Every structure is written in C-alpha cells, then in structure tokens.
Amino acid sequence: MEFCDDCGSMMKTEDGTWVCGSCGYEKSRNEETEEGMVTTTGQQESEIVDISDAEDQGRPTTTQECPKCDNDKAYWYMQQIRAADESETRFFVCTECEHKWREDDH
Structure with a gap:
C-alpha cells in the first residue's frame, strides 16, 4: 500500500x-x-466464529431498567456517534431480551 x-x-x-x-x-x-x-493477495481468510450463543463475559453491567421487559440489569458500552469534539454516547443492552437503547432515550 x-x-x-x-x-x-x-x-x-x-x-x-x-x-x-x-x-x-x-x-x-x-x-x-x-x-x-504486506498485501492481502494469497492470504487465507480466517474462520468466522459464531459467538451469538456465547455468554457475554467481560462486558460491564449496570442497574438500568429495560424499557421493553422491565429487567433491571443491562450491559453498557460507549460509542462515538457525533463529531469528535462531542462526548460519546452510552448504549445499554438488556441482559434478558437484548433490547438496545441509548442513555438519553426517554
């Protein structure tokens, strides 16, 4: 390159x-x-590993009520979705139904 x-x-x-x-x-x-x-020519693709059924070990959890199923525990992560000079947005994922929502959603 x-x-x-x-x-x-x-x-x-x-x-x-x-x-x-x-x-x-x-x-x-x-x-x-x-x-x-280093080129991609001649390189073998790595095997795709399906982790959809794996437990979510290592992701941080917090007490947060799911707006869909009222479960009180959720995984959370931060993601930059706006300009670099603005703060990151916190997302939550319900540990029961896997519903996803943002911290500022009401």
Missing part, C-alpha cells in the same frame, strides 16, 4: 506507476520497496 506524498490519500497502481485518485500525483514503483509491503 502506498500513500500520496502530496495529500496523503491511498494510491493505486497504473502501468508501473503509483497514481493518487484524489489529486493525481504520480510516482514510479520501486520493486525493492514493494517486496516488503
């Missing part, structure tokens, strides 16, 4: 040169440098 020296975008190869799709910057390819690059 190669990145543009001018704008930092990822570049693609065309006829022996690296070409930036964003600004059009071009530079020649170097076989010695490219030998050390």
Whole structure:
C-alpha cells in the first residue's frame, strides 16, 4: 500500500506507476520497496466464529431498567456517534431480551 506524498490519500497502481485518485500525483514503483509491503493477495481468510450463543463475559453491567421487559440489569458500552469534539454516547443492552437503547432515550 502506498500513500500520496502530496495529500496523503491511498494510491493505486497504473502501468508501473503509483497514481493518487484524489489529486493525481504520480510516482514510479520501486520493486525493492514493494517486496516488503504486506498485501492481502494469497492470504487465507480466517474462520468466522459464531459467538451469538456465547455468554457475554467481560462486558460491564449496570442497574438500568429495560424499557421493553422491565429487567433491571443491562450491559453498557460507549460509542462515538457525533463529531469528535462531542462526548460519546452510552448504549445499554438488556441482559434478558437484548433490547438496545441509548442513555438519553426517554
């Protein structure tokens, strides 16, 4: 993988040169440098493991009433859903019915 020296975008190869799709910057390819690059060509995909039936060990829980089934225990996690300069949003997942809601939902 190669990145543009001018704008930092990822570049693609065309006829022996690296070409930036964003600004059009071009530079020649170097076989010695490219030998050390890691590519996905020839790599095997890892086995997909189904964890849907696994217990949710390790996730933090809290006392929070589920609006759907009135269970009083939920897993929680934080996620950035707005701009980076705004605070994260806390999500809850009911330990019984797996209903998902945000902290600010009413």
